[in-house]
Amino acid sequence: MRDADRNFSLAVVGPAALARGPDTLAAEERGLWHLLAGRRRDDFLLGRTAAARAMAGLGAAGPVLRSGRRPRFPAGVRGSISHTGHWGAALATRHPEVLRVGVDIERTGRLSAGAAALVCCPAELEWAAEEDTPLRLTVLFSAKEAAYKALEPYHPLHPPLPRDLRVEVEMTGPRIGYRAPLHVPPGHELSGTYLRRGAGLVVTTAVLRATAPPGPQGFRPYN
Numbered sequence: 001m002r003d004a005d006r007n008f009s010l011a012v013v014g015p016a017a018l019a020r021g022p023d024t025l026a027a028e029e030r031g032l033w034h035l036l037a038g039r040r041r042d043d044f045l046l047g048r049t050a051a052a053r054a055m056a057g058l059g060a061a062g063p064v065l066r067s068g069r070r071p072r073f074p075a076g077v078r079g080s081i082s083h084t085g086h087w088g089a090a091l092a093t094r095h096p097e098v099l100r101v102g103v104d105i106e107r108t109g110r111l112s113a114g115a116a117a118l119v120c121c122p123a124e125l126e127w128a129a130e131e132d133t134p135l136r137l138t139v140l141f142s143a144k145e146a147a148y149k150a151l152e153p154y155h156p157l158h159p160p161l162p163r164d165l166r167v168e169v170e171m172t173g174p175r176i177g178y179r180a181p182l183h184v185p186p187g188h189e190l191s192g193t194y195l196r197r198g199a200g201l202v203v204t205t206a207v208l209r210a211t212a213p214p215g216p217q218g219f220r221p222y223n
Helices: 017-020 026-033 039-056 113-119 122-128 136-155
Strands: 010-014 065-067 070-072 078-084 087-093 098-107 165-169 175-179 189-199 202-212
Touching: 010 039, 010 202, 017 039, 026 039, 026 065, 039 078, 039 087, 078 136, 087 098, 087 202, 098 122, 098 136, 098 189, 113 122, 113 136, 122 136, 122 165, 136 165, 136 175, 136 189, 136 202, 175 202
Parallel strands: 078 098
Antiparallel strands: 010 087, 065 070, 078 087, 098 202, 165 175, 175 189, 189 202
16 A cells, blocks of 8 residues: 555565564564464564564664554554454554554454444445445454554543444445544544455555644644
8 A cells, every 4th residue: 555655555464474483573573572472472473574564665664662552663653553363464654644544454254243233333234235245344344443543542531432433435446434523633534445365354444644734732642
């Protein structure tokens, strides 16, 4: 994923990243990897490998450490990480108007009908049912996950619920529209894209950017 001014970079990595092991990580990242065990080590390796590739697409580099549960990208880079199974994805940007980004990678068909009813509004469920495959439902769920990552740091006490994030997807193109009036402040917009990786993976993004100069209080995330 690159916009016209090449300020965005999306990377997806697969099982080969696990086969290469932690030696490909930065020294500081390896220190964090050694603190983990089992599946969490694989998830960390997939996410950091994807992050390194995404930053390389911007001409940037540096370890991605942690701030609580969130990945902390090097200064000047906004980024997000996701993983599922043996796959990882990362989105990075240096765009000056972008406050936060979110990315999510999902395998199609994992969301049950009961779970879908909890995260989707009736209009979204109706749209998903127009196609007799799990693809649309997976895109909806994944898009809400990506949007949550972009918005949650600004609302740590009352983060957005999945049903608060209304998603509109153009299946003939890569664009995703988000409507979250309670969580996206005036002068900002949340938009995204999606792509299919092979037959069973969906990757979605969410980008929160300023469309007008910030007010006196600004709009800043909690650390």
